[in-house]
Amino acid sequence: xxxxxxxxxxxxxxxxxxxxxxxxxxxxxxxxxxxxxxxxxxxxxxxxxxxxxxxxxxxxxxxxxxxxxxxxxxxxxxxxxxxxxxxxxxxxxxxxxxxxxxxxxxxxxxxxxxxxxxxxxxxxxxxxxxxxxxxxxxxxxxxxxxxxxxxxxxxxxxxxxxxxxxxxxxxxxxxxxxxxxxxxxxxxxxxxxxxxxxxxxxxxxxxxxxxxxxxxxxxxxxxxxxxxxxxxxxxxxxxxxxxxxxxxxxxxxxxxxxxxxxxxxxxxxxxxxxxxxxxx
Ligand code: NAD
Numbered sequence: 682x683x684x685x686x687x688x689x690x691x692x693x694x695x696x697x698x699x700x701x702x703x704x705x706x707x708x709x710x711x712x713x714x715x716x717x718x719x720x721x722x723x724x725x726x727x728x729x730x731x732x733x734x735x736x737x738x739x740x741x742x743x744x745x746x747x748x749x750x751x752x753x754x755x756x757x758x759x760x761x762x763x764x765x766x767x768x769x770x771x772x773x774x775x776x777x778x779x780x781x782x783x784x785x786x787x788x789x790x791x792x793x794x795x796x797x798x799x800x801x802x803x804x805x806x807x808x809x810x811x812x813x814x815x816x817x818x819x820x821x822x823x824x825x826x827x828x829x830x831x832x833x834x835x836x837x838x839x840x841x842x843x844x845x846x847x848x849x850x851x852x853x854x855x856x857x858x859x860x861x862x863x864x865x866x867x868x869x870x871x872x873x874x875x876x877x878x879x880x881x882x883x884x885x886x887x888x889x890x891x892x893x894x895x896x897x898x899x900x901x902x903x904x905x906x907x908x909x910x911x912x913x914x915x916x917x918x919x920x921x922x923x924x925x926x927x928x929x930x931x932x933x934x935x936x937x938x939x940x941x942x943x944x945x946x947x948x949x950x951x952x953x954x955x956x957x958x959x960x961x
Pocket of ligand 1: 729786787788789790791793813814815816836837838846847848849868869870871872873876877891892893922
């Protein structure tokens with residue numbers, strides 16, 4: 682059992698939970714994830730470790746309320762226990778001296794980008810952080826990004842904060858202006874990572890993407906998270922989550938991500954009705 686120390690909203694539908702997990706915090710590195718179940722019969726949810734405090738033995742997760750399991754998770758309070766948690770899973774992100782690194786985070790992906798930004802800065806890189814949100818009300822953690830960024834740029838789709846448009850528009854502007862960038866790292870919606878990969882290809886610039894494929898076991902056995910990278914089948918949980926963005930078959934990834942949308946909707950509706958019945 683793992684105790685929730687704090688849980689709060691960062692933006693509408695987006696929450697941060699601080700969880701007591703000393704052994705996971707001790708081993709955690711940027712880019713890794715955990716798999717949690719909030720109840721005994723609950724679904725296993727993979728979530729990137731958004732921050733960790735090794736001394737205090739605490740990890741931080743940021744999640745979006747989307748279906749039944751994340752709604753259940755959002756209903757927990759400080760002091761409640763998570764049934765189980767597996768991790769840290771996945772390979773840590775490559776942290777080395779690339780030089781000038783542009784790290785792009787889209788929406789909730791900003792939380793997953795944060796530990797990478799922090800570690801790359803500590804490794805001596807010059808960091809250009811680019812964060813994209815739908816609107817100003819969806820913004821979170823810009824202050825945390827700023828602490829480890831040499832340049833911090835932000836966009837909103839509706840122009841209510843920062844540059845109006847998509848996060849990739851900012852990257853394009855920088856590349857068009859010949860800003861020195863040695864490596865791009867993109868984390869967020871699959872379509873955003875595809876767009877960033879297509880863009881960097883034109884500029885012959887390497888890009889690493891952190892994939893968010895569907896995952897069940899997180900240990901390379903079930904195959905749910907399989908993706909095609911460079912024509913070969915890879916498991917996001919064991920071979921990733923980071924991959925060369927120019928080699929990822931994004932079309933397949935996006936099709937697979939949508940596979941259970943209908944079932945997820947039905948599951949949430951059924952559970953909501955059950956909760957309403959139980960409350961009567
Ligand atoms: P969102 O739909 O609000 O989009 C966030 C931003 O991404 C937008 O503001 C825009 O700047 C950019 N974007 C969106 N569509 C784009 C396009 N077609 N081209 C270029 N840029 C585009 O995002 P959200 O609802 O917060 O969802 C975040 C996503 O990030 C989820 O799909 C989640 O699974 C993923 N995620 C991935 C990881 C990971 O480790 N890979 C971690 C956390 C979240």
